[in-house]
Amino acid sequence: MNAxxxxxxxxxGYDRILEGGIPINHIVLVAGTPGTMKSSLSYYMLYHSVxxxxxxxxxxxxxxxxxxxxxxxEKMGLKTDRVKDRLHVLDLSIIRKKLREVSTGGSWMQVFKxxxxxxxxxxxxxxxxxxxxxxxxxxxxxxxxxxxxxxMFEWLRDLGCTVMLISEASPDRLMDGSYDEGYLxxxxxxxxxxxxxxxxxxxxxxxxxxxxxNHDPSYYSLLFSNGKFQVTKVISE
Amino acid sequence: MKPDDNQCFRCGESLQDxxxxxxxxxxxxxxxxxxxxxxxxxxxxxxxxxxxxxxxVKAAREQDRxxxxxxxxxxxxxxxxxxxVEQLEDDTRxxxxxxxxxxxxDEEMRERENILKQRELQxxxxxxxxxxxxxxxxxxxxxxxxxxxxxxxxxxxxxxxGEERKRQxxxxxxxxxxxxxxLKNLQAFMAAAAAVSVTPREVEEPEAVQEERRExxxxxxxxxxxxxxxxxxxxxxxxxQHPETAVISTKDERLDFILGGGIPVGHVVIVNGPAGxxxxxxxxxxxxxxxxKSAKRSMYFSLExxxxxxxxxxxxxxxxxxDTAGGMVVVDMVDLxxxxxxxxxxxxxxxxxYVRNVHAQMPFDxxxxxxLESFKxxxxxxxxxxxMKDLFDWFKELxxxxxxxxxxxxxxxxxxxxxxxxxxxxxxxxxxxxxxxxKVYRWLRCVKMRGMQNDPRxxxxxxxxxxxxxxxxxxxxxx
Numbered sequence: 001m002n003a004x005x006x007x008x009x010x011x012x013g014y015d016r017i018l019e020g021g022i023p024i025n026h027i028v029l030v031a032g033t034p035g036t037m038k039s040s041l042s043y044y045m046l047y048h049s050v051x052x053x054x055x056x057x058x059x060x061x062x063x064x065x066x067x068x069x070x071x072x073x074e075k076m077g078l079k080t081d082r083v084k085d086r087l088h089v090l091d092l093s094i095i096r097k098k099l100r101e102v103s104t105g106g107s108w109m110q111v112f113k114x115x116x117x118x119x120x121x122x123x124x125x126x127x128x129x130x131x132x133x134x135x136x137x138x139x140x141x142x143x144x145x146x147x148x149x150x151x152m153f154e155w156l157r158d159l160g161c162t163v164m165l166i167s168e169a170s171p172d173r174l175m176d177g178s179y180d181e182g183y184l185x186x187x188x189x190x191x192x193x194x195x196x197x198x199x200x201x202x203x204x205x206x207x208x209x210x211x212x213x214n215h216d217p218s219y220y221s222l223l224f225s226n227g228k229f230q231v232t233k234v235i236s237e
Numbered sequence: 238m239k240p241d242d243n244q245c246f247r248c249g250e251s252l253q254d255x256x257x258x259x260x261x262x263x264x265x266x267x268x269x270x271x272x273x274x275x276x277x278x279x280x281x282x283x284x285x286x287x288x289x290x291x292x293x294v295k296a297a298r299e300q301d302r303x304x305x306x307x308x309x310x311x312x313x314x315x316x317x318x319x320x321x322v323e324q325l326e327d328d329t330r331x332x333x334x335x336x337x338x339x340x341x342x343d344e345e346m347r348e349r350e351n352i353l354k355q356r357e358l359q360x361x362x363x364x365x366x367x368x369x370x371x372x373x374x375x376x377x378x379x380x381x382x383x384x385x386x387x388x389x390x391x392x393x394x395x396x397x398x399g400e401e402r403k404r405q406x407x408x409x410x411x412x413x414x415x416x417x418x419x420l421k422n423l424q425a426f427m428a429a430a431a432a433v434s435v436t437p438r439e440v441e442e443p444e445a446v447q448e449e450r451r452e453x454x455x456x457x458x459x460x461x462x463x464x465x466x467x468x469x470x471x472x473x474x475x476x477x478q479h480p481e482t483a484v485i486s487t488k489d490e491r492l493d494f495i496l497g498g499g500i501p502v503g504h505v506v507i508v509n510g511p512a513g514x515x516x517x518x519x520x521x522x523x524x525x526x527x528x529x530k531s532a533k534r535s536m537y538f539s540l541e542x543x544x545x546x547x548x549x550x551x552x553x554x555x556x557x558x559x560d561t562a563g564g565m566v567v568v569d570m571v572d573l574x575x576x577x578x579x580x581x582x583x584x585x586x587x588x589x590x591y592v593r594n595v596h597a598q599m600p601f602d603x604x605x606x607x608x609l610e611s612f613k614x615x616x617x618x619x620x621x622x623x624x625m626k627d628l629f630d631w632f633k634e635l636x637x638x639x640x641x642x643x644x645x646x647x648x649x650x651x652x653x654x655x656x657x658x659x660x661x662x663x664x665x666x667x668x669x670x671x672x673x674x675x676k677v678y679r680w681l682r683c684v685k686m687r688g689m690q691n692d693p694r695x696x697x698x699x700x701x702x703x704x705x706x707x708x709x710x711x712x713x714x715x716x
Contacts, residue, residue: 034651034659034685063660067477070476071688074477084476085474088472092469094465094468095461103453110458115466138623168656198710203693
């Protein structure tokens with residue numbers, strides 16, 4: 001696969017592990033417990049793809065308010081003003097407020113899909129983040145996960161862009177068979193906090209799965225300092 | 238320490254005998270506990286007449302009966318509301334009486350102060366006379382020994398007077414301060430109670446009609462999508478309006494460092510840990526410090542421990558409510574919950590209304606909810622992720638910084654269907670760490686703090702009896 005068919009993650013040291021980046025039009029799960037920087041990492045990738053790669057991107061938040069998210073990114077040194085014309089952070093939690101009393105989860109999903117499809121036609125974005133899959137599921141009242149998720153992934157594939165789905169499922173449980181998204185997605189990146197020798201806490205990143213890529217599935221240290229993400233080998237005793 | 242404990246967990250001192258007096262909060266339980274008697278329905282005859290006039294079709298009759306029942310229920314409800322409003326008005330009156338009593342007490346105290354002053358004057362004149370007598374005696378040389386003795390006596394006398402005067406004054410000041418604080422709290426409570434008594438009608442009416450949830454037609458979906466597009470237009474191309482965030486310092490250098498600088502204003506932070514990890518104490522500590530050191534107002538809402546017991550517990554470890562000069566309010570609902578365990582009605586809504594009213598009367602910056610588990614159990618309906626989001630949104634609307642205490646094991650909390658740890662802006666986790674056979678330490682770490690570069694490492698901590706100490710734990714790495 002050529003380098004231009006991959007999306008750089010702009011995370012220092014990580015693109016090498018992915019043979020240059022995430023293959024375009026992949027649907028990738030970003031999973032981790034609270035505080036593992038799922039949102040930050042995803043936004044970081046969008047931010048640099050827009051700033052350095054000249055792309056258009058959409059970040060859909062279903063729970064955290066737009067202001068809170070932007071404020072958080074601003075605090076991390078990602079100047080939202082620099083990307084305001086091509087990185088759109090949209091707070092779609094308002095769909096629920098509008099439809100709350102009258103409609104079912106199925107209608108919620110229809111409105112959601114309708115809106116995002118329109119957006120794709122108008123903005124031609126190449127990158128989409130949905131934060132998070134779990135909230136989307138709650139909103140859409142998904143009862144039959146196997147079928148409903150299958151159709152949702154089909155719809156995402158038809159959109160024709162690279163999608164990062166933020167997931168709250170813990171990495172260990174993601175692959176134990178009860179979570180279909182693990183099989184439906186093209187890639188899985190897990191994030192976790194590792195307690196080392198009882199006292200040290202390190203952030204870890206692992207590429208569990210990446211189709212069409214000969215990736216390294218081991219754990220790496222994920223560092224964030226001076227506004228930059230960096231991936232390094234785990235230094236063990 | 239638990240409310241039923243009869244021994245202090247720290248020093249073993251018995252708590253049951255002569256507990257130190259604690260300013261008594263007004264009791265709210267009776268505001269809602271007494272339900273009105275149900276009088277016979279007047280509307281029954283009306284409905285009956287109506288049904289006779291109508292055609293004898295069975296369905297119509299059934300509908301009539303249904304309506305009758307509804308009417309009956311509504312009338313009963315209205316009566317209940319009216320009665321509780323009356324009850325609340327009564328309570329307001331009694332609260333007003335209490336305030337009057339306080340005023341009277343104040344006057345009494347002032348009188349006592351006057352009497353004290355007069356006595357002081359008398360004592361002073363006595364002392365003057367004594368001095369005069371001494372100076373007269375001094376003229377007689379043969380009475381030198383007597384004079385020395387008398388001088389000594391007079392000095393003793395005046396120092397004693399001074400001491401006594403000081404003691405009385407301090408006592409008086411303390412009394413006045415305490416009364417003022419109680420008065421202030423009472424006023425806030427009264428205002429809130431009065432507001433509660435006015436609002437219930439509006440709040441309880443809308444349950445009448447609830448539309449079935451239904452699928453939208455294709456047209457409606459298209460309409461909703463178009464409308465959504467319009468509403469979201471404002472979110473395109475607009476950067477953050479006010480990027481700078483205010484951060485509340487905990488006024489504890491180490492704790493601030495762990496949190497990445499403090500707690501950003503408006504954050505909802507989860508404080509998690511099993512029983513005995515000092516969640517309540519730490520939350521109380523943060524509020525108390527904020528009140529004393531940076532004059533931040535706060536409310537501690539305890540659904541677990543009784544107000545008096547909590548205040549006493551905190552006083553024992555150097556956090557007196559008096560130091561906050563009325564800037565910190567502690568409220569409990571223990572009595573209310575006990576009294577209303579089998580009553581219909583959503584206490585969650587009542588509690589929220591109450592907090593909102595107090596906030597309107599006495600705006601506060603900090604709020605502690607102790608605990609989330611109790612709060613969930615107060616809801617009459619299923620507590621879903623949407624309910625959790627509603628609660629957090631409600632906190633954000635009030636623009637207050639909130640600490641939410643939870644006791645569920647953190648790993649289970651991460652998988653909770655309500656997703657509170659994902660919704661929250663911050664998570665502080667506390668746990669007990671066992672070492673060797675006997676040693677148990679308390680550890681704490683800040684797992685998440687949005688917008689801050691928190692230190693995610695574990696810190697060992699303990700309470701010295703007056704303040705918290707945090708340090709990186711010393712662990713034998715050879716194991």
